[in-house]
Amino acid sequence: MSGLRVSGLRAEYGAARVLHGVDLEVGEAEIAVLTGPNGAGKTTLLRALSGLVRARGTVTLDGVRLLGRRPEEIARLGVWHVTQEGGTFAPLTVRENLRVGARSGRHFAADLEWLFGYFPVLQAHLSQPAGTLSGGEQRLLAIGRALLARPRLLLLDEPLRGLAPRAEGVLFQAIHAINRHEGTMMIIVEHHVATALRIAHRSYVVESGKIADLRTRWRW
Numbered sequence: 001m002s003g004l005r006v007s008g009l010r011a012e013y014g015a016a017r018v019l020h021g022v023d024l025e026v027g028e029a030e031i032a033v034l035t036g037p038n039g040a041g042k043t044t045l046l047r048a049l050s051g052l053v054r055a056r057g058t059v060t061l062d063g064v065r066l067l068g069r070r071p072e073e074i075a076r077l078g079v080w081h082v083t084q085e086g087g088t089f090a091p092l093t094v095r096e097n098l099r100v101g102a103r104s105g106r107h108f109a110a111d112l113e114w115l116f117g118y119f120p121v122l123q124a125h126l127s128q129p130a131g132t133l134s135g136g137e138q139r140l141l142a143i144g145r146a147l148l149a150r151p152r153l154l155l156l157d158e159p160l161r162g163l164a165p166r167a168e169g170v171l172f173q174a175i176h177a178i179n180r181h182e183g184t185m186m187i188i189v190e191h192h193v194a195t196a197l198r199i200a201h202r203s204y205v206v207e208s209g210k211i212a213d214l215r216t217r218w219r220w
């Protein structure tokens with residue numbers, strides 16, 4: 001029962017129902033990409049998985065139920081959500097931001113070395129306040145911080161948004177390398193469909209709060 005299984009996921013904001021029974025799976029070491037029109041419910045789906053939005057249905061990670069738990073408990077179970085806003089602390093340095101995601105002080109130096117293998121640019125800016133980084137660097141920092149927790153499942157909401165083409169390439173290569181070498185499962189919401197599909201094992205099209213289409217790599 002390894003991997004993520006979602007079935008009949010429903011969620012609403014007040015009286016407005018947004019998710020109407022979503023079914024999806026992410027297998028061991030897979031990247032799933034979610035695409036679909038604006039307002040379809042992709043962000044809400046990620047928020048439901050990480051406990052930021054109350055939802056009903058069934059969600060299991062490696063057989064463990066996630067729904068109904070608090071966000072911090074879901075994070076302890078290995079689900080890390082990098083929101084569109086990123087959530088870095090602007091006045092804190094890159095090093096201080098990374099310490100927030102680290103497992104414990106004892107491993108911090110080794111964990112940083114490990115992370116710099118994927119995101120070398122962060123090493124060059126360690127003492128710089130996060131708020132002074134470029135948009136692309138801030139995105140790397142937010143993802144890097146989540147990675148330091150060694151997540152089982154990483155949820156990335158539009159990681160390419162607003163990035164220059166070169167920064168897009170750097171970020172997606174790093175994400176791809178992490179998935180291949182660490183086996184981290186990922187769900188990536190992305191409007192840059194062609195780029196995202198290059199590294200996806202499966203893709204789901206979300207429309208009006210439901211899965212409208214599923215493609216797996218062997219069926220493209």
Ligand SMILES: Nc1ncnc2c1ncn2[C@@H]1O[C@H](COP(=O)(O)OP(=O)(O)OP(=O)(O)O)[C@@H](O)[C@H]1O
Binds near residue numbers: 013018036037041
């Ligand atoms: N906090 C909220 N309160 C009320 N309605 C919300 C809230 N957040 C989102 N919605 C509504 O829920 C619907 C789904 O929004 P969501 O952000 O999940 O879509 P999305 O597929 O991620 O869109 P996009 O691609 O534009 O980011 C939209 O109609 C949106 O207006």
